[in-house]
Each structure stands twice: as C-alpha cells, then as structure tokens.
Amino acid sequence: MTENKYSFRITDILYLAGIAALVAACYRLFYRMAIEYQGRYISDVVYYVNLPTAANKERYRIIGFVFDLLYRLGIRSRGMAAYLALTIGLIVLANFIYLKFFREDDREDRIILQAASLLMPFMGPIYVPGFHEYYYEKSFQTFAWHSPTEQSMILFSIFAMMCFIKMYEESGEKVSVKWWLLTMITSLLSALGKPAFAIDLILAMILMFLIDLFNDDGNPFLKRLGNRIIMGISLIPTGLYMLLEMKLDFEGQGESHSGSVVMSMKSVIEYDGLFAAIVCGLAFPIIVWAVNFRRIKEKRYKTVFMVFLMGIAQWAFLAEEGPRAGHGNFTWGRQAGCYFLFLTSVAMAVNNWYDKDFMAGRPVARKIYFAGLMILLALHIFSQLRYFYVISQGHIYYF
Secondary structure (H helix, E strand, C coil), X not given: CCCCCCCCCHHHHHHHHHHHXXXXXXXXXXXXXXXXXXXXXXXHHHHHHCCCHHHCCCCCCHHHHHHHHHHHHCCHHHHHHHHHHHHHHHHHHHHHHHHHHCXXXXXXXHHHHHHHHHHHHHCCCXXXXXXXXXXXXXXXXXXXXXXXXXXXXXXXXXXXXXHHHHHHHCCCCCCXXXXXXXXXXXXXXXXXXXXXXXXXXXXXXHHXXXXXXXXXXXXXXXXXXXXXXXXXXXXXXXXXXXXHHHHHHHCCCCCCCXXXXXXXXXXXXXXXCHHHHHHXXXXXXXXXXXXCHHHHHCHHHHHHHHHHHHHHHHHHHEEECHHHXXXXXXXXXXXXXXXXXXXXXXXXXXXXXXXXXXXXXXXXXXXXXXXXXXXXXXXXXXHHHHHHHHHHCCCCCCC
C-alpha cells in the first residue's frame, strides 16, 4: 500500500511545538517591550502602547486599528503582546506555504521546509568581529523584532507575492480573475501593515511589464499590453491607499520641505561599511542566486529579484526631509526585498538539493556548494539567535 505522504507525523508535532515555543518567547519579549520592563526594551511597540485612543494617528493601519481595539478593551499591553506573538507564529506558517509554493517536484521534504520556515525569522546578518560588528544597525537585516508594522507587512506580503506570481505566470491567454482579486486584496492588506513591500512590488511590476512588452511570447502586442494593464489595475487600490496614507502622514506639517520625499543617495554615500553589510547580511542568498542566475529569466524568480532590486532602489534613491528624516522609512523597502531574496534562496537551495542533475558532472563542486551553504546558513542563524537572546534581556535593538 502506498504511504500517504500528507499523513500527520511526529515531526509535525515537533514543528507545532517549535512554533509554540517561538510564540511564547515572542510574547515575553513583546510584553516587556510594551511596558518597557525595568526601563528597558525600547521599541516601536511602546509608541503604539502610548497612543491614546482619541489621538491614534495610526488607526488607518492594521496595527493601529488592532491596538486601538485592545486599548478600548483594557488589555492593551498583554493583548498587544499576544497579538504580535501570534503574528510571528502565522509568519512561520506563511513561510512554509511560500517554500512549498517554490518547490519543483513532489518529493517528501516536509521536515526541511518546516525547519526552514521556523528559522527564517533568524536568517539575518552574520556578526563578524572586526569586519561587521552589527546585528541590526548598519546591516542588511531581513526581520525587525521591534516593529509591529513590519511584522504585519511581512505576513500579508508573503501571500501577496505568491498571488501576484500566480497571476503573472498564468497571464498568457487571459488574466485569472481569482488571482487578480487575491493579488488586489493581499497587496492592500500588506500596505495596511506598512507600504514598503507594496512600493517594491508596484515598481517591480511596472519595470517587468515594460520589458515584457518588447519580448515576444507568442501573443500579439496589443494582447500583451491589455493583459498587463489588467494586471496593473489590481494594484491600483493599494496605490490609492498609499497616497492617502502619505497625505495623512504629512498633514498639518505646512507647505515647507518638512515632511517631503526627495531624491537623495545620502543613505548610500554615508553608509558606514556598506560592503561588509551586504556580504554579511546576504551571504547565503548571494551564493544561491549567483549559482542559479539563469533562473532569473523565469517569471517567479524574476519577480522576487526585481522586488529585491526595487527595495534597494527605494532605499538608495529616496529620502525624507524634515521631522521624519531620521526615521529611515525607505529602509523598510530594502528590508522587505532582502527578506524575500533570502526566503526564496532557501527554496532554491532545497530544489538544488533534490535535483540530481544539478552539478551532476561536478560532484566535488556540488559538495563544496552545499557544505558552504550549510556553514553560511548556520552562521546567519547563530548570529540572529544570539541577537534575539540579547534583546530579550532588555538590550536596545539597534546595535
């Protein structure tokens, strides 16, 4: 009798236990952030806790709405901690779905994908004394434990990325109504968390579609143009929401340049140790994407890579002036791009592992490749587990 590969296994229990342990650790961390336990645990969580209901400027965001509700129910600190911790648990499950989405065969790989999805929040910069002595600040970080809005964005952007890719991949003859609607909904929800990923996706979509118009896929030019216009319309509600959010953010700041968005490369020019930050932050995905660079021509990998590039562009060429100049809001686009570059590189590495034709004629190179990836991944995870432990003891997050 053929074994049902989707049957519940002991490893599934361990996976759920791992998620529960992470959620519990996060609840402790977020609760202490919420109350600034012993005068420490400074984070963005405190900003939301201290927003009175009547003056909640963030109510048009998911996190502001939820926190406002918890405030009214009188359970703001513990309620916020529970909500944020559960969000982390949902991100882990979303990571698993995303990794499964990128798998290219039907082999049983549940244990590997479960482990990777659980550890993904810890796949950040490698700490190297003397070369790159940062865990978060001045690093190409992928995940922010201190930011409720980033966590909400990541959760919904994972689904938005998958829905957009499905819509894009199946747009040859006509655009799928199902994936069009799901792209519209999930991208809007992502922007309601934080707009950074949505900006990346919209810019990536525009550039990819312009390139596609001049690449003959067998369909007439007008058909290609029409399909891409229809797909682009799915992101219009998200764009309108972001314009509304910008208006609300800058409202009441006068007509001067305070609060304005400008073109500037200040973030790049004044970045201390940029090369070290890139190498240590993205060592694993750099190797994986370099080895698999030919796959960037495929729509799904092209989408991820373009989202990453648009995140880098958002950070490198845009800046805010005035009271918000030091907030680093365009860094979130880079961080979202790095998250997807990293998460997708894990899926690519798993595909490489199961593909017996991958480096088939170079067995030594194949062994070196996977050994190197395991070492790099271990360094990424160990460094970020150390970082998580340190901030869990009350250390400030940006160091």
